[in-house]
Amino acid sequence: MTNFFRANVDAMASYVPGEQPKRGTQVIKLNSNENPYPPSPNALAALQNIDGEWLRRYPEPFGEQFRQAASQVLKVPSDWIIVGNGSDEILNVVMRACTEPGCKVVYPTPTYVLYRTLTEMQAADIVEIPYIEDYKLPVAELIAVNGAVTFIASPNSPSGHVVPIDDLEKLASQLSGVLVVDEAYVDFSEADALALVKEYENVIIIRTLSKGYSLAGLRLGFGVANPKLLQGLFKVKDSYNIDAIACAVATAAITDQAYKNACVVKIKASRTQLTTELQQLGFHVWDSHANFLLVQPPQGNAEYLYQKLKEQQILIRYFPYPGLLDKLRITIGTDEQNQALINAIKALIS
Ligand SMILES: *Cc1c(COP(=O)(O)O)cnc(C)c1O
Secondary structure, three states: OOOOOHHHHOOOOOOOOOOOOOOHHHHHHHHOOOOOOOOOHHHHHHHHHOOOHHHHHOOOOOOOHHHHHHHHOOOOOOOHEEEOOHHHHHOOOOOHHHHOOOOEEEEEEEOHHHHHHHHHHHOOOOEEEEEEEHHHHHHHHHHHHHEEEEEEOOOOOOOOHHHHHHHHHHHHOOOOOOOEEEEOOOHHOOOOOHHHHHOOEEEEEEEEEOOOOOOOOOOOEEEEEEHHHHHHHHHOOOOOOOOHHHHHHHHHHHHHHHHHHHHHHHHHHHHHHHHHHHHHHOEEOOOOOOOOEEEOOOOOHHHHHHHHHHHOOOOOOOOOOOOOOEEEEEEEOOHHHHHHHHHHHHHHHH
């Protein structure tokens, strides 16, 4: 049979997203780190006010309106911002611009599985370096590889830990390739690495509206980097990668910091409470700076609990990967959702 695909595409596994149940299904969905609260009312109002004329015409090629708003909020010049169709697109654009077959792409594991998928797509060489005990970054090993691209998610998924800024700075200063700091969960954390881009031309910070701003369905993410790095990325992005609707809605959302911050306060309080309740049930819970918890059930029966909860329409995440087989990742839901989860777990482990 004829094979239509490049050898590396033929050989690669597909990225497996968390299950996305059909709209309207009654499930407690704690498997994809979505925000349990609705988007800002201002974002929904912007959606209501979309003008047909904006849809008739092509959108702004660089999402200018959103860039201006993000520039105000982050206090970086707007030409230091690249906007994407979700932050996944920015990750993809970095890979297309900076990697080719035979070069190295390196990241500590466990982490976001998409980094592997993107590397396989480019037929670049994957260098995975396991985190040291309790998620200490293997700094020297990462530097020694000196990849064309080095990915660090901070806060990391699925562990929820933040990588210390000193470690990131060592990477930035000693790598000759690009350092991608993926801050998808930064809104739930006290620390961020934005200051690095001002000092290091090889650093790009990636952010998203999917988690903190409750807009996973909108698909809008962005990167912040020195314009010298962005100019290469702009060459390989799609010409009109930000649709007019996403641009308008995301602009309203990022401008409404007060609403986002209020949701984050609630989620952090729920995170503390869920942590305590799981600990009381004998779970080991890693300290989280994100909107999810990595936990180890007392009997180590992670896959069993995942399956049994799924039968009860409670979705959490089980990763069949080394180091994660006895662990689960649970998105922080509303207090009602978290309580339903706790009740279900209690019944299963008693
Ligand atoms: C959710 C997530 C993303 C993807 O965000 P989108 O903007 O929705 O594409 C990127 N990186 C990490 C680590 C994530 O968890």
